[in-house]
Amino acid sequence: MTDTAIEAADLTLAYGRRREPALRGCSFRLATGRVCALVGPNGAGKSTLLALAAGLLRPTSGRLAVLGTTPAAARPRVAYVAQDKPLHPGLSVAETLRLGAELNAGSWDAALAAQVAADGELDPGARVRSLSGGQRTRLALALALGKRAELLLLDEPMADLDPLARNRLMGTLMAEAAEHGTTVVMSSHIIGELADACDHLLLVSGGRVRLGGGIDDLVHAHALVTGTGRVADLARHTVVESRATGRGLTALIRTDGPVDPAWDVEEPSLEELLLAHLRAPDAPALITPGTTPTRAVAA
């Protein structure tokens, strides 16, 4: 057993030789038992990162270990739900669940998969092509949960769901994580839907990891300061973003030691933190200790 769910070292993926790489030089570590939000704007590389961890793509360079082994070897212990929730349109709900059982014979939990599907009031005889987006998502998640994986990789899992369904499905996922210690990685470009459920964050933009670590640690490491001073007065800290407000300025800083009491200090909200980093692409990345790769990554 390993305490590391995903460990990436200088991970790079380019879809073609001439195209800009979708991921460039990503290094981070995610411990097991975490519920991680993978956040970033559209096209940031979130889906690519998940597909690499799911063993669907080969990295162009760099290394990636999943559950202490290669993504391919980890396949039976990892469940992945792609963004468009691909399922065979001609199969019925019951047959789709049977397909999950037949293709994951070693670990399949038929009762759980059936329960998740039944909670969404899916008619077992209905064809997949007749399902709504939300029902399809639920069926895809039923398959993922039925696999009883140690690591769940969910690409935009809540995008098609109404608020009630979103809440119930998230509850099911969290119960799964609580009971079995399942590691969950969920991507989204909206942080709001993930903020309560996640304890870990990876902010990706432009193919790079900008922020990585426990959400509390990341928030505590920053401060929102307002005052009449100048940016130069904050030089000992890392200024992520600053804006003029009236005669003074408001800045989001990464604190290094105590802040001059002349400044009014507030703790930023998670959303403020993310937006500031997205608006300031040149701000240095922060990957908190314990989140940086620590040891050699399996090939």
Place this chain on the structure above:
Amino acid sequence: MVEYRIDRRSGVATYLQIVQQTRQALRLGLLEPGDKLPTAREVVEATAVNPNTVLKAYRELEREGLVEARRGLGTFVRRSLGGAPADTPLHGELLEWATRARAAGLDREDTAALFAAVLEEKFPQPHAAPEQAVPQPQPPPERTLPQPQSVPHGTTTEGDPA
């Protein structure tokens, strides 16, 4: 059994909402010593919050000596709070006072403001210093599940005579 309601726009940290609601239930006598709190699984299934948040709240309650985790069994209430159960004589007196306030022509907000002022006078709140701005990133809290109920992954049952 208590049910927690998480208000996402209250600005109060989620774990603190769980702590406060538990204290409130203890104060009102909805929970008494020996009662079992819902498991982390039950709470997160109903509220869709992160399991670690619930565990953090339970640890806080345990630190305050209000509850105790019994290995493999769950989290149980150790003592009640405030000695102000719903049927205390104080409740009757407060009810009487509120009736008089209403008769005196005070509306809801006036009454609440008055009560809050008295509360502030008799129980001055030591204003918590604003969250310090320069904490070092702490090692993330370990998730220790209070009650492992299932067989962990990877456990084989090959040697099982059954």
Place this chain on the structure above:
Amino acid sequence: MSAPLLSGTRWAVLRLHRGALWGAAAFAALAVLCTEVLRRSAEHAGAGTFLGFSDPGTFLGQYQEKTTLAVLLFPAVIGAFVGGPVLGRELESGIDKFTLTQSVTPKRWLTARLNLCAALAVGSALAALVVFRLSTSDTIGTMTAQNWMLRGTYESTGPVLVAYCLFAVGTGALAGLLLRRTLLAVVAAGGLTGALMLALGTLRWDLYPVATATGAATDAANVRIPGLPTGSFLVENGVLNPAGERFDDLHCLPEAAPGTDCPADTRVAGWYADYHPRSHFWYVQLIETGIVLALAAAATYGAFWILRRRTP
């Protein structure tokens, strides 16, 4: 304990392509039934016109010729099926993102599907062989015996049909995985299979040395080839000069036509005939089967190679 027959990937593949399999089975049953009914009624019909043909024999001859030509389409259809509906469609629609992340490895999953397709292809090819070789004594059998070297008859009465079907499965897999588009893979796999059959159809009689018959003749007008063995396939014939050099009497006599290569001495001293006796059918079939099977193996290997390169 062995797993039940219908479980795991086997169940999955059968279920996913249930429609196509039922369709193919129904078509095959209908074709056999149709053939049998027509054959029986033609055999028992008296002289005179039959279904608009001058007599039942003519009808059966035509029927045999056209159906064996239709059988030539069969491997191409198999290739198109494997490339398109089985693999191309899944890659095009992105369902591979579901399939390739289950506990079953991508390699096992591709193997399971190709196994089923191969079993289906070989099974139906063998069925077709049986139908065409059935009762060699009646009219269809006689036609088959006489026309063994003809395109269509040749392929549908020997093991090459099985080999072509396997080649189609491998090519379909390669095309589907490489192109990742249903329609493109259908065209490519069907086209490649058809092209190979066409190419080998023109090359196959050079794969095995011909038998040659020679004899003496006094002059060009007197050349008469005595009977070659029954059912022989005459590939080429001509005359020999006294030195034993071959030339074409039609082009070189009485004088060399422009642009033809004739020996200086064009006196006719004998004749020759290159031909494949009936027995060569099996040699050519086996050589061609070997070549096609080797190509099928190469295509299948290529498909697995692409899969391995693409998914870790």
